[in-house]
Amino acid sequence: MSEKFSLSIEDLHVSYQLSGSAGKNKIARAVDGVSLQLHPGETLALVGESGSGKTSIANAVMRLLEPTSGKILLDGVDLVPLQGSELRAMRRNFQMIFQDPFESLDPRQRVIETVMEPLEIHGIGENQEQRRDLALAALAQAGLRPAADIGDRFTHQLSGGQRQRVAIASAIILKPSLIIADEPVSMLDVSLRAGILRVMADLRDQLGVSYLFITHDLSLAWMFADRIAVIYLGRIVEEASAVDLIENPMHPYTKALVSVIPVPEAIEGASRTILSGEIPSPSSIPSGCRFHPRCPLFRELGEPEKCLNEDPLLQISAKSESHLVACFFSDPSKGDTQ
């Protein structure tokens, strides 16, 4: 490997065995061949609607579920074959902030215990005293002040925003190289979101951590991330720098998402494309291009055979080497004029 990545996901597949009520045992291919790379200190946003496979990717990277196939390289080490104590020792290098702060923190623990737990697990710090100090520092870094005061409370006594800060504190305390944040603000009150994101951005600058930032909100990704990958039904359909993706979306799916961003400077004056239909189930992925049943371009072009029979790969676009798109007909000249 010529380039050094913080995280490199290679051809990841995650499938779930569905115990069908109809008697048939179906397989849901929730993640269907995803490759992603993150440079050290970079933030990559993974954007997609509900059911597109975002959490499945996060859980696979966190080794909370067994991927069907694929490689997950963290600082060059493949996590997939690791087991037991080897894996547990590795875990200090990659941490996760979960979506729901009301569920992810143990309500019977004190805040300070929650933040000290990672240190205890990995035997960091010489004694409780030292661990306590580290935990208090992490709480302060996450913006919880006075840290000692909040540390003594039980997690269930905190508000959602405070809890998510506790989760952030406990994620950074091990100084990981990668943090996966799975919709870290989607469960929070809108007024609290900016604060949480600011803390996360500050930590990125201070600690040089890379983020895999998962969200269904493209405008949030645009604000927070360096690069954006758009996922649809278990596949990345477009990937580019945040600015490039918002300003020059190429894939019809991305275009539709961009067109409904509120106050979109990039495409001001453009009409909104509301996608018809729902995202199909990963247990019955459409043939050819999986987006074709909902694709406006497909209809516009008179339903070309190619979209029905061939699966478009994520490829470097004609326009830029760092702009990848998975569509046969994504000529940028057609872009903003629809």
Place this chain on the structure above:
Amino acid sequence: MSRKDATLTTHGFKYFLRKLWRDPMGRWGLLILLITSFVAVICPIFFPFDPSKVGVDASSILTGPSQTHWLGSDELGRDVLRQFFSGARISLFVGIMATIISTIVGSGIGVFAGYYMGRLDGFLMRITDFFLVVPALPLMIALGAIFGQNITVIIMVIGFLSWPRTARIVRSQTLSLRQRQFVPRAKSLGSTNLRIIRTHITPHVMPLIVANTILVVAGCILSEATLSFIGLGDPDRISWGTMLHFSFVSGAIGRGAWWYFLPPGFGILFIVLGFTLVGHSFEKITNPRHRGES
């Protein structure tokens, strides 16, 4: 810290005593337990019972309450009141010892089955179902024949036959706790399964285990009384159940020697009632459905 967030880990023993006392059911139960433990623990110290101190002649047998024997005498002319005191001690002792076995085995199996699920769960639950249907009586008779009728065998038999209910309750709560997101979070931090069980599962099932344990004591005392009444008790350690047994076989009941069979009979009723009331009251206090989960 707000008062309403009652949990076993966040509040001490005193807190729960206060809560129990405020609940009428819990208060009556506590009062009963206080009296019975006084009878079982303190009284035998001042009025010890000597089983070999039998009456001198036939006239001292099954006599009614008198100046010398406040609760009369038994079929061997021994003091019934002293026997009642020491019987309380034996009944309580057997009940508590059997409960300790039952709780350790039941909670352990319940937590492991619920946490690991899958094949281990299936295996452990099959064992649980097996123990659920093992009949106590034949087992007791068989073990009694092998090891002799002694108190250890009784404790073991009752203890090892009463854990399945605990295991099932604990397992079902563990199963639901396991779905909570703080379990994968702990795993993602690098926790071992045993650590997760210790720090994230046990504190949550503890109130349930405690409430259940108190109820199990009642059941175990009753089991002991039943086994002893039908003559499977330890003849050297006379419990309330054993007293009932001897009062029955000696014909005291037929002769209307109420002072011999009424005290242990009411004693059993009383103590079982006490544990049951406290157990249910505790359950009410700690059950999330009654106070909003924390």
